[in-house]
Amino acid sequence: MDFQSIPPFKSKPHIAVLTDICNEPDDAESMTRFLLYANEFNIDALVATTSTWQRTSTHKEEIFKIVDAYGTAVENLNAHVPPSRQYPAASSLRSVVRSGLNGFGMSAARGALSEGTELLIKAIDASELIWVLIWGGSNVLAQALLEVQKTRSKIELELFTSKIRVYAISDQDDAGPWVRLHFPKIFYIASIHAFNYYGMAAWAGISGETYYGFDHGGPDSSLVTKEWLKTNIQIGPYGSVYPDPVFIPEGDTPTFLSLIQNGLTDPLQPSWGGWGGRYNLTDLSAESLHYSDAPDSVVGEDGRTYTSSQATIWRWRKAYQGDFAARIQWTLSPEFQSANHAPVIVLNGDIGLETLHLKVRFGEIVKLDASESWDPDGNELTFKWMHYGEPSATQWTCRFEVPKLGFEDISSEKNMGRVQVRVPGKDDGCMFPLDETKIMKYGPKTYHIILEVVDNGKFPMRAYRRVLVEVGE
Structure with a gap:
C-alpha cells in the first residue's frame, strides 16, 4: 500500500x-x-x-x-x-x-x-x-x-x-x-x-x-x-x-x-490514558x-x-508537540517532500488504528510483529514498546496489582520490530504488605501494551497501536 x-x-x-x-x-x-x-x-x-x-x-x-x-x-x-x-x-x-x-x-x-x-x-x-x-x-x-x-x-x-x-x-x-x-x-x-x-x-x-x-x-x-x-x-x-x-x-x-x-487510545475509555x-x-x-x-x-x-x-x-509532550510542529510545516507548502509525515504501523499484519485484542493463558509468550510498518517519506523508523501498567490497576500503588512486563527483541534486524513478552503465570504475584509470608496473586488481568513508532524526520512524528492482552485460564 x-x-x-x-x-x-x-x-x-x-x-x-x-x-x-x-x-x-x-x-x-x-x-x-x-x-x-x-x-x-x-x-x-x-x-x-x-x-x-x-x-x-x-x-x-x-x-x-x-x-x-x-x-x-x-x-x-x-x-x-x-x-x-x-x-x-x-x-x-x-x-x-x-x-x-x-x-x-x-x-x-x-x-x-x-x-x-x-x-x-x-x-x-x-x-x-x-x-x-x-x-x-x-x-x-x-x-x-x-x-x-x-x-x-x-x-x-x-x-x-x-x-x-x-x-x-x-x-x-x-x-x-x-x-x-x-x-x-x-x-x-x-x-x-x-x-x-x-x-x-x-x-x-x-x-x-x-x-x-x-x-x-x-x-x-x-x-x-x-x-x-x-x-x-x-x-x-x-x-x-x-x-x-x-x-x-x-x-x-x-x-x-x-x-x-493516531492509534494510541480509545477516547471512550478514559482510564486507558493517552495524549489527553x-x-x-x-x-x-x-x-x-x-x-x-x-x-x-x-x-x-x-x-x-x-x-x-x-x-x-x-x-506524551515530545509526541504532541512534535506532531504540532510537523503539521505547521504542512501549512507552509503544497510540496509533499517539504515536510514530514507520520509512519504507518502494520501490526501482526493489520494496518488499522483500532486496539488489537488478544486472549492468552497464564504464563504464555505473546509475539508481536510490527516489522512491515513503513514511512511515507522513507525515513528510518524506531520501534518502542511500553507496558502501560496504570490502566490495569485499581489504586495509586500500581505495583501491588500489576507486574512490569519486559520485551525481548526477536527481530533479525535487532531493531525491536518484532518482540515477544511473557505474561505472568497463574501463581505469580507480589508480597502482601501486611504479611510478608503471603503472596498476592496477580490473577486474571488485562494488560495494556503500547507500540510507538517514531520516524527520524526534522520534526519527528509518531504512530501508535495499543494491544490489550487478556490473561486467564
Whole structure:
C-alpha cells in the first residue's frame, strides 16, 4: 500500500467546542492547533461562550479570524494527507460558528436561547454520539439540557443525554456542577478541585509545570517556551494567528488530544490514558458517569520518577508537540517532500488504528510483529514498546496489582520490530504488605501494551497501536 491509497478513517468523532475565547490567549492557541486536525473530526459547532473570567461577552469574531487563516492554508494541508482524508473547506467551519450566552452561568442559562444553544441541540440530535469540549463556562450545554427537558418526553430526554460525551477544563462557572448534579448519567470528564485552583488539575500537564509549580524536572519544559513556539509554531500565514501565551499555553488542548486518530487510545475509555490524560470513574457504582483525574508514574527528564495526574499528559509532550510542529510545516507548502509525515504501523499484519485484542493463558509468550510498518517519506523508523501498567490497576500503588512486563527483541534486524513478552503465570504475584509470608496473586488481568513508532524526520512524528492482552485460564 502507498500513501495515496491509505483508506479513510472508519469513523470520525463528532465535536462541538464551547470556548470562552478572548478571556486570555490560550483558547485561540488551542483553536489554532485544533483546526490542524479538522480532517480527523466532524466539527459540528464552534460556540463562543462566557466564563468566570469573561462574564458578559462572547467573541465569535475571534473564531472567524482563526478559521479565515485556516482557509489560507487548507490547500497546502490537503497536499500532505491522503485523498481519503482531506480537510474540510473553511466555509464549512464558518457555517458552524455561533455566539453563546452573553451572561454568566446558570442565571443566563435560564434565559432566552442563544444561537449557540440552538446549534448545539441540533448537532446532538443529528449525531449518534458527540463530544462537547468545554474550554470555558458550561452554560450553553446547561441551557440545551433545560430546553430539551422542558420540550420533550422523559424518554426523548434520556436519548438526548445518552449521546453526549463531555470533556471540560475544570469548572469555569456554576453550570458544570449543575449539569453533573441533575444529569449524572452524562459521560463527563472534568478535574474536580477547589474553584480556580487549576494547578491541581490533570489538564495543567499540557504546559503548566513552571507556572503552577508541579513536577519540576519531569516534563521537557523547553517544548512549551515562548522561544520554542516562536520558532516552530508562530510561522507562516496560519501559524501567525497563534498568540503569545500569558499564563500557560493551550490549557484547553487536552480536551481533543485523545480524539486524534493516531492509534494510541480509545477516547471512550478514559482510564486507558493517552495524549489527553487519564481519568477514572469517580463512583464505581456507575450511578454517576463523572470521570476524575488519575495518576501515572513517569520517569522524567531528570531521571527521577514523578507520580501525578499531570504526568498522564506531559509524558506524551515530545509526541504532541512534535506532531504540532510537523503539521505547521504542512501549512507552509503544497510540496509533499517539504515536510514530514507520520509512519504507518502494520501490526501482526493489520494496518488499522483500532486496539488489537488478544486472549492468552497464564504464563504464555505473546509475539508481536510490527516489522512491515513503513514511512511515507522513507525515513528510518524506531520501534518502542511500553507496558502501560496504570490502566490495569485499581489504586495509586500500581505495583501491588500489576507486574512490569519486559520485551525481548526477536527481530533479525535487532531493531525491536518484532518482540515477544511473557505474561505472568497463574501463581505469580507480589508480597502482601501486611504479611510478608503471603503472596498476592496477580490473577486474571488485562494488560495494556503500547507500540510507538517514531520516524527520524526534522520534526519527528509518531504512530501508535495499543494491544490489550487478556490473561486467564
